[in-house]
Amino acid sequence: MKRQRLAALVAACALAFPLNAAAQGKGMIFAAQEAGTAYYTIGSGLAKLLGEKLNRRVAVQPYSGSSVYLPLLDSGEATLAFSSTLDANDAYKGEGRAPLKGLRTVARIWPLRVALMVRANSGIKSTADLRGKRVTVDLKGQRAMGQVIRGMLAAGSLKETDVTALTVANVGEGAKGLTEGNLDASFVAVGIPLVKQAHSTIPGGVAYADIGSGPDRAKALLSFSPGTYPDRLDPAPHLPEVRAPIHVAAFDILLLTGAKTPDADIAAVLKVLEESFADLQKDYPQLRTGDAKKLALPTNTVPFHPGAIAYFRSRGLWTPANEEREKGFK
Structure with missing residues (x-):
């Protein structure tokens, strides 16, 4: 309970002072697929928005695929990335590779x-x-x-x-x-x-x-x-x-991070994402099948980040279904 209260307090601070907290932090790396793909196009737009709103550098780095960049999230070398529930599931469980148990979900973004x-x-x-x-x-x-x-x-x-x-x-x-x-x-x-x-x-x-x-x-x-x-x-x-x-x-497509990412960073990212989701939908038609009210939808195949859980609880978006799903992760 103490850890939950602490996480909630951190999220609340991030909500109250998102720009100051973000400005004091280091830059972020948004890992994506190659140029021309949905992940790169939408990821570039989100990275630009985060950079503007958080007053910090958010660089987009393209890779050949999620099997290349998900390990970078796990190790903390990259900050954010999109992944399908399918790729995330395989990576977390270690299908065909060593399991990436440091992966965490930030939000459910859209059905691809x-x-x-x-x-x-x-x-x-x-x-x-x-x-x-x-x-x-x-x-x-x-x-x-x-x-x-x-x-x-x-x-x-x-x-x-x-x-x-x-x-x-x-x-x-x-x-x-x-x-x-x-x-x-x-x-x-x-x-x-x-x-x-x-x-x-x-x-x-x-x-x-x-x-x-x-x-x-x-x-x-x-x-x-x-x-x-x-x-x-x-x-x-x-x-x-x-x-x-x-x-x-x-x-479904998830926004992922690593377990090492600070709770305050995740709360700040989610605040921007929730408040600006409608604007992103205007620029990127694929996002129009998504919904800011469903960012916490429990279709995640890796655990939610503690900072995300605290944020969604503060916004009334965390449900009993989320709790049940989290219990299933080992």
């Missing part, structure tokens, strides 16, 4: 929609049409995404062996392969700049392979990638590649 991007004039309408096609199945820098892709194929009643499975370094390399005609389907996050670039470069533009909906499709996704679900995608002005309603895969 992902899909297999194809040429619009290729005749590929759904994942079932990918049989025999050249498909990105693994990304070296994002291990968990390979399971999402396998789940999307399963939604189309396909196995990895039913396609020509290819491995690329990252999302950017896959998009380049599609543009240059070396791939028939590449894994992307919906609506990111890389998609817009491909759409304007490829004659006829690009589209997303529909995974369909319903219990069977949802079960197929979950069988490969727990936490992933089918999500309806409708045509919109900012999504010219979507010409009719389809379903793509989705999962």
